Amino acid sequence: MIxxxxxxxxxxxMQNAFLIGLTVAVPTALLSCFLVVRGWSLMGDAISHAVLxxxxxxxxxxxxxxxxxxxxxxxxxxxxxxxxxxxxxxxDTVMGVVxxxxxxxxxxxxxxxxxxxxxxxxxxxxxxxxSVEDIKITVLIAMGVSxxxxxxxxxxxxxxxxxxxxxxxxxxxxxxxxxxLASISLTVVATLKxxxxxxxxxxxxxxxxxxxxxxxxxxxxxxFAIILTMLTVVFGIYLSFWIDSAPxxxxxxxxxxxxxxxxxxxxxxxxxxxxxxxx
Numbered sequence: 420m421i422x423x424x425x426x427x428x429x430x431x432x433m434q435n436a437f438l439i440g441l442t443v444a445v446p447t448a449l450l451s452c453f454l455v456v457r458g459w460s461l462m463g464d465a466i467s468h469a470v471l472x473x474x475x476x477x478x479x480x481x482x483x484x485x486x487x488x489x490x491x492x493x494x495x496x497x498x499x500x501x502x503x504x505x506x507x508x509x510x511d512t513v514m515g516v517v518x519x520x521x522x523x524x525x526x527x528x529x530x531x532x533x534x535x536x537x538x539x540x541x542x543x544x545x546x547x548x549x550s551v552e553d554i555k556i557t558v559l560i561a562m563g564v565s566x567x568x569x570x571x572x573x574x575x576x577x578x579x580x581x582x583x584x585x586x587x588x589x590x591x592x593x594x595x596x597x598x599x600l601a602s603i604s605l606t607v608v609a610t611l612k613x614x615x616x617x618x619x620x621x622x623x624x625x626x627x628x629x630x631x632x633x634x635x636x637x638x639x640x641x642x643f644a645i646i647l648t649m650l651t652v653v654f655g656i657y658l659s660f661w662i663d664s665a666p667x668x669x670x671x672x673x674x675x676x677x678x679x680x681x682x683x684x685x686x687x688x689x690x691x692x693x694x695x696x697x698x
Contacts, residue, residue, distance in 0.1 A: 427660040435554060436546045436666055439613045440652040442557050443622065446564040446606045448644035451627030453568070453599065456637065457579045461511055462496070462600075463623035465518035467607045467616050469495035471525025474541060474611075479532060485556060485608045492604030495521055500596075544615030546656070546666040553612045560609040564602045575599065576637060614667040622648065625674040632681045651677065 427433045454463050473491025477484045499517050503510040568575065578585040578595050586592050603623070610619040626644035633643055655670030662669070 427657055432547045433656070433660060435549050435551075436656050437653060439546060439549050439554050439557055440656055440666070440670070441649055442554070442561045443606070443610045443613050444648040444652045445645055446561045446568070446602075447610065447619075447622035448626040448648040449565060449568045449641055450603060450606055451623050451625065452630060452637065452640045452644050453575060453579060453627070454603075454623060455627035455631050456640075460624045460628075461514050462499070463603055463607075464620040465499065465514045466492045466495050466600075466603050467619040467623070468518045469521035469525075470604070470607055470611075471522050471541065471616060472528060473525075475525050475528040475532065479528075485611065488608045488611060489604050491521065492607055493601060496600035496604065500600075541611070542615045542617045543665065544611070544613050544618060544667045546613050549612050557609045557612065560605050564605050564609070567598065567602060571595070571598070614671070618667050618671050621671040621674060625671075625678055629674070629678050629681050632678075632685050647677065648674075 428437070450463070454460050470488035470491045473487035473489070473494075474484050475487075476491075477487025480487075495517055499510070499514050502508070502513045502517070506513070508516075574585070574590055574595060577588065578590060578592050582592055585595075606623070607616070607619050610622060614622060626648045627640065629647060630640040630643040634640055651673045652670050655673045656666045658664075658673070659666040659669040
């Protein structure tokens with residue numbers, strides 16, 4: 420019985436899947452908390468879609484795909500910020516136009532080149548086919564992003580909740596925003612092999628959203644989000660082995676189910692409090 424339960428951990432490709440899944444869980448969980456409280460959820464979606472043309476151009480130029488993805492992500496973030504500040508269109512509308520346009524451009528370029536890289540692996544990831552080199556790069560990016568978020572935690576929190584006070588305190592809010600946007604781009608690059616471009620947005624939104632429903636204290640949101648994401652990643656990959664499904668969609672499905680469960684419990688608890696006050 421025990422040997423059967425431990426069977427998924429005996430395969431090398433499953434071990435790599437668990438490792439890269441746990442690696443991306445930490446930076447995505449940390450970032451999701453900041454994105455949720457800042458109202459930047461759509462920014463994570465925009466960058467995750469907009470890196471596709473960078474990936475295609477990197478393949479054409481024969482440079483690492485992650486470099487092209489990072490440059491495209493930064494370009495998307497900067498273009499969105501510039502257009503938002505210099506036109507009457509609202510910020511979310513600008514993001515929708517920019518990321519959909521870049522994603523479409525990436526799809527057009529992809530159809531015009533001959534490549535052995537399957538589009539599904541770019542869009543939805545290939546967690547079971549990651550190499551040791553992919554894991555090493557992902558670990559380096561995850562460590563860099565996580566270190567920055569933890570070291571600048573207090574500054575980022577102040578800038579997120581009260582940008583005027585942050586500016587009055589002497590913080591360079593523009594640099595902080597750019598570094599946060601760069602962290603999002605790097606994290607999307609790190610998740611490229613694990614979850615792909617489409618599903619990366621779920622890891623950048625769901626953990627923080629669930630943690631926000633659980634607690635109102637930001638200092639507790641981050642550990643809640645990390646633990647929740649790591650548990651979901653491990654169980655999702657493990658479950659995908661037995662139900663013969665792709666690991667990344669299974670993980671995202673579980674995160675969605677957890678969100679629905681927590682949301683329902685939150686609504687019920689609020690109704691119970693209201694009823695008790697009425698009595």
